[in-house]
Amino acid sequence: MTTDNIAKHIIDIVKHRFIWLCVSAILLLPGTAALIYSAIHNENHVPLKVGIDYTGGTILQYGVKENISNSSLSKTRVDLQSIGIDNPYIQILHANGDSQDGINNIISIRTKFIGEDQDTVNKITEALSKDYENPELISVSSVGPTLGNELFKNSLLAITLAFLGIVAYLTIRFKFDYALAAILGIAHDVLFVVGAFSLLGIFYDVQIDGLFITAILTVVGFSVHDTIVVFDRIRENLRYYSKKMSFGEIANASVNQTLARSINTSLTTLLTLLALYFFGGVTTKDFVLAMILGIAIGTYSSIFFCSVLVDIWEDHKNNKTPAEKTTAAI
């Protein structure tokens, strides 16, 4: 029954709460700056470098005689990257039926717009000649985006409504304050990941592809999930200790009680993702990186950001209406 025991903790979120908010600010600042910088300097004022899924590009098709193995496909990818063709989509087409001219397979390369730039086409042809016997350029054509504006707007609308759904549910099950803190937590995490990719875009020319939306959705899902576990513990502890301890002490204790779980859960998810990042395919590397960053920051925000926000609000309220101090419980 000792409040000393529950108050025992490894991390003190309440005492140093403004330091934690500063850490969040420091984490978010470079990315935000990069987003603003890119939004001003990029064409179309898009704050991220967008890939051919959003912009469209050029498809080059080469006919080759030999069968294509996975390893030669990987080699082609590396060769193309080395001559400056970033993130090409390489697909193998099997010509149906007609194998005239001895062409058995077609390599289809999708890349950013090349247009009439014969030099680049020649460079690609040269790169392919290293890997295959006499690749024959069959066609060069431009393609439109797979993710047009409509699709993008539609996704944004869906995500906004999903946010409202989260707020409604958390308001019913917890309190509006908690819902707001959770949403700010999501915004915190998404801003960090998007900012990081804006930075990567500026310094390493990393482009975002269609999968980026999925990665962001995953980050959102994880962020809320993580935050709710901490909030649930605060809710439970409030029920038992609200008369003996201040809200700050309870928040602190709750964060510390869920600390092992928070770290273990993130660790297991990160283990899978790190394996995918280091041993997995090249085409999904950026996608996995976005999720790794998101899950790491999601864990951070549920401990050091969302709980701190709730604590600050709770304090603020209690200072205004000292009479209600003991009824902080939900």
Add this chain to the structure above:
Amino acid sequence: MKNKIIMFWVIVLIVIASIITIFVKPTKLGLDLVGGSRLVLEAQPTQSVVEITPEVMNRLQFAIESRVNKLGVAETVVQQTGDKRLLVEIPNVTDLKEAKAFLGETAQLEFKKEAVNKDGVTEWVETGLTGQDLAKSTLTTDSVGHWVVSLEFKAEGSKKFADLTKELVGKPMAIFFNGDLVSAPNVNEAIYGGKAQISGGDSGFAYEEAERMVNLLNAGALPVPAKIVEENTVGPTLGADSIAKSKVAGIIGLGFVMLFMLAYYRLPGLIADVALIIYSLILFALFKAIPVTLTLAGIAGFILSIGMAVDANILIFERTKEELRAGRNLFTAINSGFDRAFTSIFDSNMTTIITCTILYLLGTSIVKGFALTLALGVIVSMFSAITITKNFMHLIFGTGELKYPQLFGLRKDEIGKGFEVTETKRENARFGILD
């Protein structure tokens, strides 16, 4: 204890059913993972649409997209290529022939009237009333049991139809579909109210014929005919090489997770690993049974749901450990561990399910695939954590005191020294605490 043994056999049955489903049903994979068919359609100018402008192409792309969606082929990509071509990529269609027939049809419905041209020949001429005036079409039967296509016009179309029938009382009105004459009944009186029926002439429609017409009419007409000029089978967009590597990496990652659980939580960790395998089997069987077309986005949802399933187990074990530290006996500790972890599992998973429902209803293909697999995963994970893990824990540990704290990764001297949980009387009764 008897209930627990019955539950155990129920779980065994579910596992067997899942394994059978996995072996019997084919896996549906998306274009990005397995490839499919690539068709190139070329827009054909007509008398009324002489030039293929970008605007016409946008309408054509939209029409083809909505038609593909009606066809129920998930995860299809439609892109413009060049000035007047569309690139359509369809994952693993079973009947490409059907898809091709469906894509190329203009589905242009026209109402025509008779007129005498300058050479003195009677011919059918356009009236301005077309399939674009339709609100919807349904498949019904007429009074003698023949299949008919029922039409319902939009407000403006209703007016056009009323005017046209008024004009043509006593004369024939022809209905053309895809440029072919379907029927040309005589108009007996003006028809108000915006409803009409097409019967298939004297012989009537065959069911398939009428159904196809209804589907095409509802999916909307193409602004211009589109011809299939190229047809290939394609490899996965993400590259076969990348996918092969990622498969191995995914297995390595899951292996790490299982090792971690075992090392940190010991015997309960082992139980969680078994529960996790069962979880994956059930989920995979569900994907096949529904069926869900798996794309990389879908797999991301799957990975996240595995994370959440592991999380449920971690939450439960951490709580159980706390209860054990507080000196509870095994049965009580496991029960209250589950009970106390349940609210956080429930609330976090409910938020995920709400989010997924909204994303599924409103989102587009990528978002939809993600939402579906994640929602299914979360639902199955609740079942797996609460039913499977709990059942196994009870069966293995039974009741009584914890003799070997090492099994839980606890030290003997930790027991009874942690903070003490305070329960309300109601909870005491529920957990079977009698002190």
